[in-house]
Amino acid sequence: MIALVDCNNFYASAERLFCPRVLKAPVVVLSNNDGCVIARSEQAKVLGIKMGAPAFLMEKQLTENNVEVFSSNYTLYNSISDRVHATISKFVMDWEKYSIDESFIDLSGYYGMNPYRYCKLIRATVFRNVGIPVSIGIAPTRTLAKMANRYAKKERRHIGVFMLDTPAKTEMVLKYTKVEDVWGIGRQFSAFLNSHGVITAWDLIQMPQAWIRKNMSVVGLRLVTELKGIPCAELETEPAIKKNIGIAKSFGSLLSRREDVAAALGNYVTAAAEKLRAQKSCCSRIQVFIQTNGFRTQDRQYFRSITIQLPVATSFTPELLNYADIALSRIWKDSYNYKKVGIFLENLVDRDKVQLGLYDTKDREKQRKLMTAVDSINKAFNGKELVKFGRQGAGGRWSLRRQRLSPCYTTRLSEVLVIKY
DNA sequence: TCTGGGGTCCTAGGACCC
DNA sequence: TCTGGGGTCCTAGGACCC
Numbered sequence: 247m248i249a250l251v252d253c254n255n256f257y258a259s260a261e262r263l264f265c266p267r268v269l270k271a272p273v274v275v276l277s278n279n280d281g282c283v284i285a286r287s288e289q290a291k292v293l294g295i296k297m298g299a300p301a302f303l304m305e306k307q308l309t310e311n312n313v314e315v316f317s318s319n320y321t322l323y324n325s326i327s328d329r330v331h332a333t334i335s336k337f338v339m340d341w342e343k344y345s346i347d348e349s350f351i352d353l354s355g356y357y358g359m360n361p362y363r364y365c366k367l368i369r370a371t372v373f374r375n376v377g378i379p380v381s382i383g384i385a386p387t388r389t390l391a392k393m394a395n396r397y398a399k400k401e402r403r404h405i406g407v408f409m410l411d412t413p414a415k416t417e418m419v420l421k422y423t424k425v426e427d428v429w430g431i432g433r434q435f436s437a438f439l440n441s442h443g444v445i446t447a448w449d450l451i452q453m454p455q456a457w458i459r460k461n462m463s464v465v466g467l468r469l470v471t472e473l474k475g476i477p478c479a480e481l482e483t484e485p486a487i488k489k490n491i492g493i494a495k496s497f498g499s500l501l502s503r504r505e506d507v508a509a510a511l512g513n514y515v516t517a518a519a520e521k522l523r524a525q526k527s528c529c530s531r532i533q534v535f536i537q538t539n540g541f542r543t544q545d546r547q548y549f550r551s552i553t554i555q556l557p558v559a560t561s562f563t564p565e566l567l568n569y570a571d572i573a574l575s576r577i578w579k580d581s582y583n584y585k586k587v588g589i590f591l592e593n594l595v596d597r598d599k600v601q602l603g604l605y606d607t608k609d610r611e612k613q614r615k616l617m618t619a620v621d622s623i624n625k626a627f628n629g630k631e632l633v634k635f636g637r638q639g640a641g642g643r644w645s646l647r648r649q650r651l652s653p654c655y656t657t658r659l660s661e662v663l664v665i666k667y
Numbered sequence: 668t669c670t671g672g673g674g675t676c677c678t679a680g681g682a683c684c685c
Numbered sequence: 686t687c688t689g690g691g692g693t694c695c696t697a698g699g700a701c702c703c
Binding site: 344345346347348429430431432433434435463465553 | 696699700701702703
């Protein structure tokens, strides 16, 4: 059996941990630049606040209902996530961190213990040790475990654990779950399936294999096979090496000067290159794009992207900054209000398997040592970037708006909670 | 004034190779 | 006069996830 452990309203729950004031109040967490709602506590859901709703359209509703609003604080959420995963991992041999707030755990052959009772124990322990409420779904496959988890959240809230261990229960939940709520079925496929009379997950598994293969590709076929209780994928117990690394963010305000956009790009490139080195990769292709704000119909719109092939794969920040600058100059146009710039590092290869260039004159070994030194200095100062590159700029005209940011309670000494008694 | 960011996998079609 | 088959790599685009 496989179980999916999923934190309830994770970002909202994390904000509550160190802020007892908001324990009973409705809580929402906003996306970057305080743009949209991306997490809601149960009380906020009851108020009818929708996922993805733009914050500036909801000011009245939020104020009138005394909703506690937070900017997103990923430093805090990642740290809480580590604690949750560390607690869960003590219970099992094999587990997969699927996302910041979910893990799959392998319960097969577990000490003759009842998986249901074991998961109740896991849930209670996470809540006691970390303070985050979780729901757990247990089933023979990952897709069914997802479905069981959703059922636990909706219909077994007080227990928080649900197991699909008999055909009757499985049939009941398959009939209960609409196709659009099945893991892997998004807007397009649910509209298509509905138009063919497929409304529930149960309807879906009645469809002929060939029909699924033809209309939903092998991805759909795997999904349906998993819904029938036949596993199609193992747990990924090792974190996967990324195949692309991208950073693209909206600016806190619109920018039209090239130097401001270039500074933002410089910062994204620097951060992306650091991620690249962290997984011991180099990239041999980069893509840069710029874009205006499509919501502003009064503005002229512009979007363009460009891809550059590098002669030799690299993870050397100054070199990547150079190429990114060349890319930007090729697509840059004056007198637009830009909203966003982004960099993608592509064609990643293991740094020890880089194809060298015949006419390459750069001392790659020296570059690597330099970047290792830079990374370790910056890391030693706990995320405060001490070593900077010229192209990152000094100003912060492009930086994010985060007006309601909570403290980094668990990662910054100066922001640790002080308890008075 | 203000509408998120970071990923994966699959398919189809074209260019090219032997 | 007849005009193949098997394969790789690259790119663009679509769909989906949290």
